[in-house]
Amino acid sequence: MSKLGLSQADTALICKQPKQEDVVDFIAKVCNIKMSNKTDSECVKPGKILVAVFPAAGYALQSGVVGIVATNLSFYTANPPTNLSTITFNPQYSILNQIVIPCISSVFTKNNKFNFLGDYRFYKYPSYTYGLGSHTLLDDVDSIDYRYIKFYQEALIRIAPDFYGGIGYDLDYHYDISDGGNSLTDFQLYNNYATKTVSSGVVAHLKYDTRDNINNPETSVYASVTYRYNSTMLGSDEDWQYIQTEVRKYFLLSHKWHYVLGFWTWDEFTFGGKPPYLDLPSTGWDTYNNTGRGYIQGRFRGANFAYLETEFRFDILRSGLLGGVVFSNVETVSKKLSEGEGGVFSPGEGVGIRLKLNRFSKTNIAVDYGFGLDGSRGFFFNIGEVF
DSSP: OOTTSOOHHHHHHHHHSOOOOOHHHHHHHHTTOOOOOOOHHHHTSTTOOEEEEEEEEEEETTTEEEEEEEEEEEEOSSSTTSOOEEEEEOOEEETTOOEEEEEEEEEEOGGGSEEEEEEEEEEEOOEEEOOSBSOOOGGGOEEEEEEEEEEEEEEEEEEETTEEEEEEEEEEEEEEEEEOOSSOOHHHHHHTTOSEEEEEEEEEEEEEEOOSOTTSOOSEEEEEEEEEEEOGGGTOSSOEEEEEEEEEEEEEEETTTTEEEEEEEEEEEEESSOOOGGGSOBTTOSTTSOTTTTSOTTSSBOSEEEEEEEEEEEESSTTSSEEEEEEEEEEEEESSTTOOOTTOOEEEEEEEEEEEEETTTTEEEEEEEEEOGGGOEEEEEEESOOO
16 A cells, blocks of 8 residues: 555556646647646645636626636645645626625645634625525515625634644624615514624634645545634624534545545534624525525525535546536525424535646636526536535
8 A cells, every 4th residue: 555545556547647737738738838847846835826817707696697707826835744725816796786805715834733714805795685494485585785894814723633723703794784675574574674784703613624635625524613702892783602513525436537525514503692684694605605506695594504515526538627526415494593494405406517727736617507496596606626
């Protein structure tokens, strides 16, 4: 067996595989452009920024036609075993006059001693909401508009190999909130016509993470528990609490065609007070806005949210330039902690294409088409894998 736990047959097979290619390699080959002779090790040396940029126009359920500049910056702050650090910056503008400017980062220091997590965003967001609970219908749609500033920052320290713990601060500030609905809705009843809401709280976070590359994990495990206490002493409208758990598991089934089977759970629970409506757990409002492919963002919302997804990933081209996925998911929400609404599940499924933007950081552009209940369907875009 090799140091990576591979058999001699697997090792021999990997050595025979064609050189990996990304979009830049493909364009250079088509245009007969001579590329640099730098080795892979030179390209991933500490301090080297691995850039993946993809300007695109597309269509998504929550935005209509949208223009986006998907950007991923990946780098090592030190030599292995230091993990790959990433910064994603994906500004977008849609035909619905939505402006979204997100910046999400995960930075590891030398030997993974510290892991700094950041999530900073600005939204100008005319959009839709469908009420509370799993029983809502598409006909319950209510148009809303708001501005949103999100500031999340955490500092984690390595407690043991692959195990981290730390604290942070989270701010969710929604303002200029308006409702375009003409009838009394869950949003109006719950929000009480508020034009501004603030959730401000301290965070405690524990995580176990064996991924060395979060852009495209293979054989690895990720598990996380986050507790947040929002307090009026920190500027929050009300005292309320929140627990979020997440587990990801990846299996590399084949080296020849890079078959990967992944499982993902994302669960949220609110208690100890009344969260603002727009801060309640909801479809598509996880860190990377990826839960619930097959449904429009915000389709299901409630005090508690449970989600499970599985995805099978495979190469279409041996070079890794083009790949595909098939996926299936299910979600359920409850209006209140005391209302289980058990047995109401909303499934989704679909297929997708992956295009390799940078072979060194293993960053893909993801384009998926998902289906949900009641005719819900649409395209979903992401830079890096969905989970």
